[in-house]
Amino acid sequence: MNHKPLHLKPTSLPRRAVLIGAAASALPAWSLARDAALVLTPRPLVFPRDHGSHNDTRTEWWYLTGQARDAAGRAFGFQVTFFRSRIDSTQALQSRLAAKHLLFAHAAITDVQGGRLWHEQRMGRWNGEAPAQRERGVFASTADTDVALRDWTLRRGPDGTYTTRIESDTLQMALQAKPVQPLLLQGDQGFSRKGPSPSQASFYVSHPQLAVRGTLGLQGNSFEVQGTAWLDHEWSEALMHPDAVGWDWIGMNLDGGHSLTAFQLRRQDGSKLWAGGSFRAGGSTDVYRFIPGELDFVPQRHWTSPRTGARYPVEWRIRTPADFYTVKAVIDPQELDGDASTGTVYWEGLSDLFDSNGRRVGRGYLEMTGYAKRLVL
Numbered sequence: 153m154n155h156k157p158l159h160l161k162p163t164s165l166p167r168r169a170v171l172i173g174a175a176a177s178a179l180p181a182w183s184l185a186r187d188a189a190l191v192l193t194p195r196p197l198v199f200p201r202d203h204g205s206h207n208d209t210r211t212e213w214w215y216l217t218g219q220a221r222d223a224a225g226r227a228f229g230f231q232v233t234f235f236r237s238r239i240d241s242t243q244a245l246q247s248r249l250a251a252k253h254l255l256f257a258h259a260a261i262t263d264v265q266g267g268r269l270w271h272e273q274r275m276g277r278w279n280g281e282a283p284a285q286r287e288r289g290v291f292a293s294t295a296d297t298d299v300a301l302r303d304w305t306l307r308r309g310p311d312g313t314y315t316t317r318i319e320s321d322t323l324q325m326a327l328q329a330k331p332v333q334p335l336l337l338q339g340d341q342g343f344s345r346k347g348p349s350p351s352q353a354s355f356y357v358s359h360p361q362l363a364v365r366g367t368l369g370l371q372g373n374s375f376e377v378q379g380t381a382w383l384d385h386e387w388s389e390a391l392m393h394p395d396a397v398g399w400d401w402i403g404m405n406l407d408g409g410h411s412l413t414a415f416q417l418r419r420q421d422g423s424k425l426w427a428g429g430s431f432r433a434g435g436s437t438d439v440y441r442f443i444p445g446e447l448d449f450v451p452q453r454h455w456t457s458p459r460t461g462a463r464y465p466v467e468w469r470i471r472t473p474a475d476f477y478t479v480k481a482v483i484d485p486q487e488l489d490g491d492a493s494t495g496t497v498y499w500e501g502l503s504d505l506f507d508s509n510g511r512r513v514g515r516g517y518l519e520m521t522g523y524a525k526r527l528v529l
Contacts, residue, residue, distance in 0.1 A: 191351045192389055194343040199335075202342075202357070203308055203385065205236060205292035205299070207253065207280050212236040212387035214299055214306055216316060216329065217403065217517040218364050219502055220379025228368055228377060229262030229482065229502025230325060231517065232316050234299040234306055236278075236292055251277035255290055257301045259318045259325065260488055261368055262502045269486045269501065270370060272320040274301045297385070314362065314383060324369030329362035329381045336360060336411060336432055336439060344386075347393040347417070347426055354388030360403070360411035360432070380405045382516060393417065396425050398498075398522015400449055400468070402479055404505045406514035409434020412477070412505070414442070414470055416449045418522060424449065431474040446473050455484040457499075462487065462524035464499045478506040479518055487524075497524035 192209075206212055213235045221227050235256040255278050260271035276290035289302040297308035306316045311330075318325040338344050338356040346352035362381040367374055382403045392399075401415040414429035427447040432439045451465035466481035486501025498521040505514035521527045 192343070192353045192355065194340060197337065197342045197355065197357065200296040200308070201294075202355070203297040204294045206355075206387040207236075207238065207292075207294065209387045210238045210240075210389050211391065213385070214297060215384040215386075216306065216314065216381055217500075218329070218362070218379055218381030219515050220364055220368065220377035222375040222377050226375065227264040227482075227502075228375070228379075229260075229264070229486075229517070230327070230368060230381075231258065231260045231500060232304075232306060232318060232325065233258045234292070234301070234304075236299075252280040253278045253292075255292065255299070255301055257304050258488060259304065259320070259323065260486075260500070261323050261325070261370060262483065262486055263370060264482055264502070266370075267483050267485070269483075269488065270323045271488050272318070272323060274304060276301050314359075314381075322371060324374075325366070327364055327366035327368075327381075329364045329383065331359055332363050333359075333361045333409065333411075333434075334437060336413075336430065338413065338430055339441065346388070346391045347396070349393070351390045352393055354386050354391055356384070356386045358385075358403070358411075358413065359383040361405050361409055361434075380515075382411075392527070393425055395419050396522075396527075398520070398527045400465070401519045402470070402503070402505075402516060404479075404503075404514045404516035406434075406505065410514070412472070412474065412514070412516075414447055414449075414472055414477075416447065420526075429472065431472065440473065442473060447471060452478070455481070457485075457487045457524075460487065460489070460497055460524045462497065462499075464520050464523050466499075466518075468518075476508040478510075480504050480506065481518065482515075496521065496527060498527075499523065 216232045237254045255276050257274045262269050278290050292299045299306050303319045308314050314329040316327050336358040342355050344354050344356040360382050364379045364381045396417040397420050399417045404412040411432050416427040417425045419425050427444045429442040430439050448471040450469040453467035454463050455466045456463045466484050468479045470477045482502045487499045489497050500519045503518040507513045
């Protein structure tokens with residue numbers, strides 16, 4: 153299928169700053185004075201160093217999502233996220249025994265045929281020194297992407313290929329995600345505003361259209377799969393405006409190699425506080441960065457979680473400069489309960505993308521936070 157985005161020629165459009173949604177909490181009162189000196193400012197990103205951990209920032213995550221099928225055509229979605237959260241109260245301590253960061257990990261597989269999401273979570277304490285902690289299996293390298301919580305790992309190899317391994321009683325993953333396109337620097341060359349205040353900003357790098365192959369396992373059954381993935385890496389001091397309770401975000405790999413990011417941050421009443429995103433055409437290095445007034449998210453259909461009672465829009469009409477898209481969840485029950493680790497409950501799942509002519513033009517992930525309760529990470 154040849155998808156031709158409407159009203160958009162990425163090679164002729166100017167660069168624009170953009171806000172990309174992500175998780176954080178309002179800053180505690182005791183830290184406001186300290187954080188005034190820690191507002192991020194733009195700088196050139198340097199790789200592979202900036203693929204690694206940025207321990208001087210409060211919040212960071214590496215986020216791999218994708219879709220895959222086995223030889224028989226059975227469809228799956230998968231998600232692996234590693235989070236790092238700085239513990240401010242221990243930063244001045246000299247002891248190597250002091251926990252200066254918390255590492256969390258979420259892993260999930262959407263079984264489309266079975267109509268179910270399977271997920272697991274982990275957490276661990278880390279002193280911030282990767283070599284000293286590597287034997288314990290709780291660390292994040294500052295040199296390149298190399299994050300681990302015991303036998304859960306996400307690593308980037310010399311050729312840029314990401315490898316992830318997840319082992320648990322209910323699900324397993326052993327996947328390789330190989331780049332076929334260059335990095336996509338969100339915002340202004342990777343510096344992404346998160347709201348009206350200069351303090352609401354992050355560094356944000358995406359790698360769409362990754363070619364995936366490997367193994368997925370569910371309850372003792374193993375599936376050799378191939379597919380497409382999307383990786384986000386983001387780090388920040390402060391991400392969400394105090395009036396924001398959560399966000400809606402999509403990262404979509406489109407047919408023809410195109411990639412689409414779109415998001416909105418929401419107030420308590422559901423109204424849009426801020427929005428943004430980006431579009432890159434397949435085969436191009438030019439990125440069109442959306443500004444807040446260029447996007448609208450309009451719910452079309454809802455699903456209510458029988459477990460939490462949260463009501464999620466599982467179908468959206470999204471107006472972007474590229475096209476008027478419709479996003480539809482492949483299956484509705486893709487709510488992930490992270491109360492045992494990050495303390496968050498959110499909907500994150502495999503979804504299809506349709507253009508304004510009703511043609512399915514891509515597949516990726518939809519993430520919705522702040523519906524069960526206000527997002528605090």
